[in-house]
Amino acid sequence: MLERMNDRRPTLGTSLRTFLPLLAAAFALARGGVACGGDEPAGSGPPAASDEGGDPGPVGPGDDGSSPSPDAELPPLPSFCQGLVFYVSYDDAYAADVGAGPMRVDGGVVYGPGKYGSAVSFVLGDAGHTTAIYYDRTALPDAGGASDAGQPGDGGPNVHPEAEGTVAYWYRRTAAGSSTTSHVRPMMFNGAVDVGPIVARDGSRFGLWDDLGGEPLLVASLPSLVPFYRDMEGFDHVAAAWRRSNDAGATPLLRLAINGGFGEVVRDGGFDAALADAMPSEAGNLPYRMQSVREFPKEGRAQSLRIGGLPATSPQGLFDDVAVWERALSFEEMGALYRSAVSLKEACRL
Numbered sequence: 001m002l003e004r005m006n007d008r009r010p011t012l013g014t015s016l017r018t019f020l021p022l023l024a025a026a027f028a029l030a031r032g033g034v035a036c037g038g039d040e041p042a043g044s045g046p047p048a049a050s051d052e053g054g055d056p057g058p059v060g061p062g063d064d065g066s067s068p069s070p071d072a073e074l075p076p077l078p079s080f081c082q083g084l085v086f087y088v089s090y091d092d093a094y095a096a097d098v099g100a101g102p103m104r105v106d107g108g109v110v111y112g113p114g115k116y117g118s119a120v121s122f123v124l125g126d127a128g129h130t131t132a133i134y135y136d137r138t139a140l141p142d143a144g145g146a147s148d149a150g151q152p153g154d155g156g157p158n159v160h161p162e163a164e165g166t167v168a169y170w171y172r173r174t175a176a177g178s179s180t181t182s183h184v185r186p187m188m189f190n191g192a193v194d195v196g197p198i199v200a201r202d203g204s205r206f207g208l209w210d211d212l213g214g215e216p217l218l219v220a221s222l223p224s225l226v227p228f229y230r231d232m233e234g235f236d237h238v239a240a241a242w243r244r245s246n247d248a249g250a251t252p253l254l255r256l257a258i259n260g261g262f263g264e265v266v267r268d269g270g271f272d273a274a275l276a277d278a279m280p281s282e283a284g285n286l287p288y289r290m291q292s293v294r295e296f297p298k299e300g301r302a303q304s305l306r307i308g309g310l311p312a313t314s315p316q317g318l319f320d321d322v323a324v325w326e327r328a329l330s331f332e333e334m335g336a337l338y339r340s341a342v343s344l345k346e347a348c349r350l
Contacts, residue, residue: 081348086324091117107131115170116343119320132308160186160302168239175316179203182309186302220287241328260338261289
């Protein structure tokens, strides 16, 4: 019997055959537990959402349910935006962006590259034709530049205030043209009478005139302007202001600033360097920054503001960003206008 019992003891082989399958099953079960929800390496898989909904990221305007207010974020307008009565950018059309009634384009006027966007380009007119743009008038000149005498004003916007104002523009000369050229000229169409200071140049001077080709009011010699005036090499900024005396005690004023009145030397090479050290006149004026308390005799409300001239006085160049104010800008404002680096439309959000 004892022998039969000893025969039933498991051998080592029998034990291994029984134990190894159990060990393999336990190992497989352990691996399956990890795959079905066991520990994962930190950072693997998508992050679990928190009870607060997780990080929503940056909050933009109006995300909290309120309405955004763009106007509250805009900086204040420069002071030179105040009192603007006329402005034309020449970006989309010849018509004015601000102010002005009817208009007319005469002669060789086309678009060209501007200081900002596009500009109007004046070319020398054919004999008997003007080369200009007229703003705010009722009496229209004929093809030869004549006028309908005695026609009243149209009652529209006053694009060239009689008592006080400023005109400013960018200009680049593209050809020699005539020795006497008209840039900006306020007129009445009763014989093309001038009614305010004219911005123009003759063969040797540039500035404000009482009448085209007549008496100069506030001018600089062209040689003295050479270092400070780009002329055909780029756009120059011109700002001219006026004020008439009146019974209320206003004193007369004429003011002119070329390229902001800063006296920056913008041309070199081949010019006398001594001209860069321009000496002030007896009145304390410099070629690029001048002022006078001289009265100018012309009076009357302008029926038309003319940019350009007749065949004999047409400037050959580009005009851009032309503007008129109903007040005299200060030298500081003229300088800020020149340095603004953007068009008047953008600076004043027109």
